[in-house]
Amino acid sequence: MESPGNLFVVAAPSGTGKSSLVKALMELDAKLAVSVSHTSRSPRGQEQHGREYWFVTTDEFQDMVAADAFLEWAEVHGNLYGTSKAALQSRIEAGEDVVLEIDYQGAMQVKTLFPQAVLIFILPPSWDELRQRLVRRGDTEPAVIQARMDNARHEVAQAKHFDYVVVNAVFETALFDLKTIVHAARLKYAAQVRHRSAVFQALNLL
Numbered sequence: 001m002e003s004p005g006n007l008f009v010v011a012a013p014s015g016t017g018k019s020s021l022v023k024a025l026m027e028l029d030a031k032l033a034v035s036v037s038h039t040s041r042s043p044r045g046q047e048q049h050g051r052e053y054w055f056v057t058t059d060e061f062q063d064m065v066a067a068d069a070f071l072e073w074a075e076v077h078g079n080l081y082g083t084s085k086a087a088l089q090s091r092i093e094a095g096e097d098v099v100l101e102i103d104y105q106g107a108m109q110v111k112t113l114f115p116q117a118v119l120i121f122i123l124p125p126s127w128d129e130l131r132q133r134l135v136r137r138g139d140t141e142p143a144v145i146q147a148r149m150d151n152a153r154h155e156v157a158q159a160k161h162f163d164y165v166v167v168n169a170v171f172e173t174a175l176f177d178l179k180t181i182v183h184a185a186r187l188k189y190a191a192q193v194r195h196r197s198a199v200f201q202a203l204n205l206l
């Protein structure tokens with residue numbers, strides 16, 4: 001599949017600060033759009049249908065799988081999550097830069113479909129810090145924390161398949177790193193040909 005816009009995929013274990021970083025990145029960069037995924041899990045807290053996720057039943061999700069409506073999908077922590085083709089296609093075709101905030105399994109599927117996608121993995125600075133962040137976030141049940149830590153060890157082992165790694169020790173530094181990756185992707189030759197075609201034409205490069 002061809003994509004005139006840049007496609008960024010951000011993955012990280014829960015508690016790493018991925019959502020806060022992606023939210024801050026969106027606020028800084030009006031040219032970035034985040035794709036809203038479908039999920040079979042129930043809304044949490046203030047989450048709204050169509051804002052954080054499209055909340056659907058497991059049956060509805062499976063119908064979409066059968067109809068080949070997903071670009072990628074995966075089971076994460078017992079729930080189903082997927083990026084619908086419809087959510088992405090129009091934005092990518094319009095040349096917009098899109099961010100997918102998905103798990104590593106989905107990231108690998110996207111890389112197969114869009115080899116030029118930029119895969120970014122966010123790491124916690126240490127296992128101790130990750131555990132403390134999970135506790136601070138309100139996951140106080142030892143069994144829940146243990147399950148999240150076990151998942152995190154498995155997820156972190158996949159970071160080697162990603163193009164970039166950001167260590168979220170200090171939020172502002174990690175945000176700067178993310179911005180830098182986005183900026184660098186926009187400076188790649190193919191991206192510049194797309195966005196600065198007048199310059200390339202004037203220099204007889206097209």
Ligand code: 5GP
Nearest residue numbers: 037038073074076081082083101102103106
């Ligand atoms: P949460 O339920 O905490 O919002 O998300 C749980 C995990 O599912 C996170 O790692 C999140 O990035 C991932 N996730 C969210 N949307 C998608 C999606 O569309 N596809 C995949 N593969 N993972 C997703």
